[in-house]
Amino acid sequence: MKKVFTRPKSLKRNTFHYCPGCGHSIAHRLICEVIDEMDLQDKAIGVPPPGCSVFAYYYFDVDMVESAHGRGAAVATGIKRAFPEAVVFTYQGDGDLAGIGTAETIHAANRGENITSIFINNAVYGMTGGQMAPTTLAGQTTTTTPYGRDTVLEGHPIKMSEILALVEGAAYIERVAVNSPANIRKAKKAIQKAFQVQLDKRGFAMVEILSPCPTNWKMSPVEAWQWVDNEMTRVFPLGVIKDITSGENAD
Amino acid sequence: MAKVLMTGNAAIGEAAIRAGCQSYFGYPITPQNELTEYMAANLSRRKGCSFIQAESELAAINMVYGASLVGVRAMTSSSSPGISLKQEGISYLAACELPAVIVNMSRGGPGLGSIVAAQSDYFQATRGGGHGDYRTIVLAPSSVQELADLTHKAFDLADKYKIPVIILGDGILGQMMEPVKFSHEVPAELPIRSDALRGAKGRPSKFIRTFTSDPVQLEEINWSLFRRYELIKKDETAYETFLVEDAELVVVAFGIAARIAKGAIRTVRAEGLKVGLLRPITLWPFPDEALKELVKGVKQFLVFEMNMGQMLEDVQLALEGKGEVSFYGRPGGVIPTPSEVARVISRLYYQKGLNR
Numbered sequence: 146m147k148k149v150f151t152r153p154k155s156l157k158r159n160t161f162h163y164c165p166g167c168g169h170s171i172a173h174r175l176i177c178e179v180i181d182e183m184d185l186q187d188k189a190i191g192v193p194p195p196g197c198s199v200f201a202y203y204y205f206d207v208d209m210v211e212s213a214h215g216r217g218a219a220v221a222t223g224i225k226r227a228f229p230e231a232v233v234f235t236y237q238g239d240g241d242l243a244g245i246g247t248a249e250t251i252h253a254a255n256r257g258e259n260i261t262s263i264f265i266n267n268a269v270y271g272m273t274g275g276q277m278a279p280t281t282l283a284g285q286t287t288t289t290t291p292y293g294r295d296t297v298l299e300g301h302p303i304k305m306s307e308i309l310a311l312v313e314g315a316a317y318i319e320r321v322a323v324n325s326p327a328n329i330r331k332a333k334k335a336i337q338k339a340f341q342v343q344l345d346k347r348g349f350a351m352v353e354i355l356s357p358c359p360t361n362w363k364m365s366p367v368e369a370w371q372w373v374d375n376e377m378t379r380v381f382p383l384g385v386i387k388d389i390t391s392g393e394n395a396d
Numbered sequence: 397m398a399k400v401l402m403t404g405n406a407a408i409g410e411a412a413i414r415a416g417c418q419s420y421f422g423y424p425i426t427p428q429n430e431l432t433e434y435m436a437a438n439l440s441r442r443k444g445c446s447f448i449q450a451e452s453e454l455a456a457i458n459m460v461y462g463a464s465l466v467g468v469r470a471m472t473s474s475s476s477p478g479i480s481l482k483q484e485g486i487s488y489l490a491a492c493e494l495p496a497v498i499v500n501m502s503r504g505g506p507g508l509g510s511i512v513a514a515q516s517d518y519f520q521a522t523r524g525g526g527h528g529d530y531r532t533i534v535l536a537p538s539s540v541q542e543l544a545d546l547t548h549k550a551f552d553l554a555d556k557y558k559i560p561v562i563i564l565g566d567g568i569l570g571q572m573m574e575p576v577k578f579s580h581e582v583p584a585e586l587p588i589r590s591d592a593l594r595g596a597k598g599r600p601s602k603f604i605r606t607f608t609s610d611p612v613q614l615e616e617i618n619w620s621l622f623r624r625y626e627l628i629k630k631d632e633t634a635y636e637t638f639l640v641e642d643a644e645l646v647v648v649a650f651g652i653a654a655r656i657a658k659g660a661i662r663t664v665r666a667e668g669l670k671v672g673l674l675r676p677i678t679l680w681p682f683p684d685e686a687l688k689e690l691v692k693g694v695k696q697f698l699v700f701e702m703n704m705g706q707m708l709e710d711v712q713l714a715l716e717g718k719g720e721v722s723f724y725g726r727p728g729g730v731i732p733t734p735s736e737v738a739r740v741i742s743r744l745y746y747q748k749g750l751n752r
Contacts, residue, residue: 202603223462
């Protein structure tokens with residue numbers, strides 16, 4: 146019988162600790178599928194952050210090093226510059242990449258570091274219990290915006306992909322979501338592209354993944370998937386935001 | 397090779413390159429910019445090497461973390477306020493047992509302070525500096541030659557014990573020029589640590605982390621770090637003594653203050669006062685044993701620092717109440733002259749009746 150679906154080689158046989166309906170496990174699996182298909186397992190070095198995905202090294206069967214909060218792009222820069230043969234990716238949440246790590250992220254992009262960032266945007270600080278993230282939507286209730294995020298007092302949801310697209314060294318920026326089979330397929334293509342850009346030494350690549358967090362959004366998994374479509378994508382529209390390779394390839 | 401005239405900052409850069417340093421990440425801050433500039437000129441285009449002027453000290457130390465992880469000799473440098481920012485990364489390096497060399501050409505504080513030499517980062521350097529239970533080896537040179545020699549040694553110690561090593565200098569040492577001789581050539585092949593994380597080729601994948609949800613596991617990690625620290629205390633403590641054999645009073649000073657104290661001691665010696673010097677070269681581990689030995693014959697100690705009395709506490713701890721300890725310090729970046737220190741020494745000498 147022909148095998149049509151199996152566990153990716155670079156995904157360890159450990160049970161995910163993520164909540165039901167969480168987007169992390171889908172994002173992990175997609176990255177692992179891409180690592181397998183592009184034959185990167187023995188060259189890849191992953192840099193997970195503090196947060197829900199701090200245990201990513203229990204799932205990815207590639208070399209990994211934990212980064213301090215927000216410093217993923219700087220750690221990845223050090224790895225890549227000292228060992229350019231490595232294929233380096235960071236895996237960062239919204240508090241990490243869009244809050245405490247904005248400087249590291251923007252400057253790594255501006256230097257055109259040949260690294261791939263996977264940016265999980267779920268509009269809350271997940272592991273610490275659902276506080277306001279830099280990407281929390283206007284009006285969204287979190288534990289630190291109990292009256293809803295008031296943009297006058299608490300600022301606006303920050304659009305990192307659009308910001309990074311303005312940075313000269315950024316080669317490829319796409320925003321995807323992991324809330325439907327069609328979106329998941331698009332997300333995988335984007336991740337693949339973001340690794341290819343690194344292999345081709347074109348510069349900084351980032352895939353922003355809109356990812357449901359039913360636990361902290363206080364929704365069922367199905368409601369959370371719908372909320373991504375109905376609310377999040379209105380503020381964070383899906384699609385390619387920057388691609389310097391666009392039009393270069395016939396495919 | 398012949399001696400060359402160099403600033404202390406440049407001498408560190410040259411010594412680092414000769415020690416096989418492959419990665420340097422820095423951020424401008426006075427009084428250590430000559431080091432970053434030396435690396436930009438002499439390391440950045442060298443084959444297999446990398447240099448980045450980072451966006452912040454935080455980024456620079458985390459780049460060091462990444463480079464150390466893949467097994468190359470990596471270094472960063474800064475001065476006091478910038479070293480505060482690096483503490484996060486130093487704590488992670490210590491936790492992950494990653495070698496690195498961090499230079500602090502310290503300046504007056506607290507806050508933005510001043511840009512001139514001070515020694516007020518002693519506590520920060522010798523107590524770990526960042527969060528958590530850990531230590532770093534702290535080397536305190538007092539001449540440009542010693543800066544060069546200890547820079548090489550710092551890389552060796554960092555690799556040997558898998559630990560961040562701090563070179564604690566100051567604005568004078570960094571910026572003054574002295575003749576220096578380098579005893580090593582640039583290695584033909586740059587060293588790569590065998591335990592580096594360089595992709596899971598031909599072996600199972602590995603990960604390095606500091607976080608664990610199991611306190612018992614974290615306790616064991618702490619114990620293992622401290623077992624190594626005991627070895628370092630036993631084998632790597634270094635100090636210099638100067639004219640202590642017949643001394644009635646011993647000055648304890650480190651770094652540039654020890655240099656000033658030596659001048660002062662020569663002056664008072666010429667007047668017949670029996671005064672010597674103990675200069676810790678490793679501030680951590682601190683040379684307790686040397687003090688315990690000295691106090692068998694010497695009852696008066698004068699700790700002299702360019703701060704309000706930080707190493708003073710280590711001297712008091714080492715002496716365990718034996719002997720009498722006095723202190724003279726100038727904080728904020730004021731640099732005492734040898735004649736000023738000589739006056740302090742001789743006043744103390746006569747007050748304590750050591751001339752009788």
